[in-house]
Structure formats: structure tokens, C-alpha cells
Amino acid sequence: MSWDFDNDRPIYSQIIEHIKGCIVSGEYAAGEKLPAVRELAFEAGVNPNTMQRAFAELETEGLVHANRTSGRFITEDIGMINDLKNEIAGKAVTEFMYNMKNIGFSKDEVIELINKCDNMEGDGKDE
Amino acid sequence: MECRGLWKSYGAFPALRNINLELRRGRIIGLLGPNGSGKTTLIKLANGLLTPSAGEIRINDIAVGVETRKIVSYLPDCVCLPDWMRISELVTFYKDFYEDFSEDKANEMLANLHLDKNQRFKTLSKGNKEKVQLILVMSRKAQLYLLDEPMGGVDPATRDYILNTIISNYSPDAAVVISTHLISDVENVLDEVVFINQGDIVLHDSVDNIRGEKGKSVDALFREVFRC
Numbered sequence: 001m002s003w004d005f006d007n008d009r010p011i012y013s014q015i016i017e018h019i020k021g022c023i024v025s026g027e028y029a030a031g032e033k034l035p036a037v038r039e040l041a042f043e044a045g046v047n048p049n050t051m052q053r054a055f056a057e058l059e060t061e062g063l064v065h066a067n068r069t070s071g072r073f074i075t076e077d078i079g080m081i082n083d084l085k086n087e088i089a090g091k092a093v094t095e096f097m098y099n100m101k102n103i104g105f106s107k108d109e110v111i112e113l114i115n116k117c118d119n120m121e122g123d124g125k126d127e
Numbered sequence: 128m129e130c131r132g133l134w135k136s137y138g139a140f141p142a143l144r145n146i147n148l149e150l151r152r153g154r155i156i157g158l159l160g161p162n163g164s165g166k167t168t169l170i171k172l173a174n175g176l177l178t179p180s181a182g183e184i185r186i187n188d189i190a191v192g193v194e195t196r197k198i199v200s201y202l203p204d205c206v207c208l209p210d211w212m213r214i215s216e217l218v219t220f221y222k223d224f225y226e227d228f229s230e231d232k233a234n235e236m237l238a239n240l241h242l243d244k245n246q247r248f249k250t251l252s253k254g255n256k257e258k259v260q261l262i263l264v265m266s267r268k269a270q271l272y273l274l275d276e277p278m279g280g281v282d283p284a285t286r287d288y289i290l291n292t293i294i295s296n297y298s299p300d301a302a303v304v305i306s307t308h309l310i311s312d313v314e315n316v317l318d319e320v321v322f323i324n325q326g327d328i329v330l331h332d333s334v335d336n337i338r339g340e341k342g343k344s345v346d347a348l349f350r351e352v353f354r355c
Contacts, residue, residue, distance in 0.1 A: 007344035010335040047155050047316050048297045
């Protein structure tokens with residue numbers, strides 16, 4: 001995943017979302033060692049303090065744990081990763097339903113539409 | 128860097144009015160304001176090129192002077208190196224001048240930007256002159272970097288290189304002050320911003336706070352605060 005930031009929200013919170021996305025998608029496997037803060041900051045084009053702050057919050061949430069001598073690791077708690085996956089999916093569905101409601105679709109109509117859509121296995125970029 | 132009750136007047140014109148400001152090490156700070164707001168004056172005071180009309184400015188708790196120049200690396204807003212020198216001679220020049228200058232670092236950056244060390248400074252384009260100057264400034268291991276318009280005359284790809292250089296040189300022991308108009312370019316690397324207008328500090332806050340509380344980018348806030 002590449003790093004892309006919105007202009008109107010704090011960058012550290014967008015980094016948190018990005019890393020959560022990487023954990024859920026498996027790009028960062030459970031228990032995997034994370035690159036150094038400085039390295040990731042360089043890659044993302046952000047200030048190392050900002051990256052540090054994002055990691056500090058991820059540590060507080062328990063998704064990442066730091067080992068004093070050997071670096072930072074993704075949690076090995078699969079249950080926690082699954083909870084995170086459900087949380088992100090829930091948010092995506094809520095946002096999707098909100099948008100569909102705005103253009104006049106009821107829940108049943110949306111479900112019907114989803115069932116009709118045979119392109120669900122694509123990568124979402126099917127134009 | 129700490130300013131207390133700092134004033135600077137040019138004749139009867141006050142360029143800076145009662146500035147109180149504290150900048151800490153380990154931070155990257157944007158000094159932002161419209162033309163003529165006092166950015167360059169503040170930077171020159173911090174570097175000892177100007178003396179205050181009133182108040183004081185200290186770096187590392189030492190009044191600005193010979194001692195602070197050892198720990199302050201300054202990029203002026205104009206190209207002002209001896210232009211008859213070759214790039215390689217300029218590197219030696221800086222090495223002679225500053226104890227904290229790393230020749231290896233300078234040579235590495237010059238190579239990355241495909242600058243030929245045998246070229247004389249005056250034969251370089253405006254943008255390449257600016258690149259050489261910035262490389263020399265960033266090759267020092269200073270405690271305070273004062274960069275006055277570091278990206279004014281360079282192309283967007285080089286801007287990215289400059290920002291990456293600032294990120295990769297980041298040190299918790301050093302503060303980096305960047306004065307610029309190109310806010311959207313630097314916004315992602317800044318910890319905090321200082322808005323300065325007509326010699327006054329009108330805002331000093333972290334970028335996270337501005338985005339979090341106002342829901343807009345520093346660039347958008349700047350346009351709002353300084354609407355003409």
C-alpha cells in the first residue's frame with residue numbers, strides 16, 4: 001500500500017489507519033517486526049515525530065508492542081486482529097449504507113443490488 | 128531558540144514587534160507568513176546577521192554571537208557563495224569553516240543530485256546553485272538549522288529530495304526552522320507552525336492540532352488568515 005494523506009486531518013491518525021489496514025490485509029503479519037520509525041517516516045515522507053506518535057497510539061491500543069532491544073512487533077493476538085477487521089468492515093459498511101441511502105436506496109434494494117452484482121470478486125477498480 | 132520581547136526596527140519601520148517565541152530541539156518548524164511579514168528578519172536575528180533593537184534572542188541559552196554560530200546552520204534566502212569557486216572548493220571552504228561539517232555527506236548528496244564537483248559555481252543554473260547551497264548547509268551537524276526559502280527556485284522533484292533530506296537528517300538534538308510560501312509542499316514534514324504577520328506572531332501551534340481542531344490543512348488556514 002502506498003502512503004496517501006488527506007490534507008484536512010492529522011497525519012498521525014491517518015498513519016494509524018494505514019498501518020491498521022496493513023495488519024488487517026496481512027501485509028504486516030501477526031508477530032512481524034516493523035521497520036524502524038525513521039525508515040517508515042522517510043518512506044511516507046513525514047516527520048519522524050509524527051510516525052513515533054502513531055506508533056505510540058498503536059502501542060496503547062495493543063496492536064503493536066515494543067521490545068526495548070529488538071524493535072517493534074505486530075501483535076500475535078489473532079482475536080484482536082479479527083476484532084480490528086470487523087471494526088474496519090463495520091465502518092466501511094456504515095459509510096456505504098449512508099451513501100446509498102443518500103441516493104435513495106433502501107436496505108433491501110441495496111442487498112438486491114449486491115446479489116445482482118457478479119463482479120464482487122474484482123479489485124474494486126472495474127471501470 | 129528563545130526570543131524574549133524581541134523588537135527589530137529598520138529606521139522608523141518596525142519589522143518585528145515584541146516577539147516571544149520558544150522553539151525546541153527535535154522539532155521541525157514552519158515559519159510562515161506573507162511577503163514582508165518579518166520571516167527573514169527573525170532568521171537573520173537568530174543567526175546574528177542583524178542585532179535586535181530591543182529584547183533578546185538566545186540559542187541553547189547563549190546570546191546569539193560567535194559561540195552560537197558553531198551550532199547554527201543557516202541557509203540564506205539569496206545565493207551568496209563566492210561564485211568563482213568550483214563546487215569541490217566550496218566543500219573544502221565549508222569544511223575549513225565549520226567543525227561539524229561532513230564532507231562525505233556533502234559528496235553523497237552532490238552525487239545523488241548529479242552535480243559535477245568540478246563545475247564552477249557561477250556556471251550553474253539558479254536552481255542548481257540553490258541545491259549546492261542547501262547541501263552545504265545540511266551537511267553540518269548543527270543544533271539549529273535556519274532554512275530561509277529552501278525550495279523557492281527548484282523543481283518539484285528536487286523539492287521532494289530536499290524534504291526527504293530534511294527527514295533523513297532528522298535528529299532529536301536539532302531544531303529545523305523552514306521559512307517558506309510553499310506550505311502544501313512542506314506541511315507533511317512539519318511538527319509545528321509559526322504564523323507571522325506584520326511583525327507579530329499570530330499563531331504558534333502543532334500541525335496535528337490545527338488539522339484536528341480546525342479540520343483543515345495548514346495551507347487552507349494560511350489562506351484564510353492572510354486573505355488579501
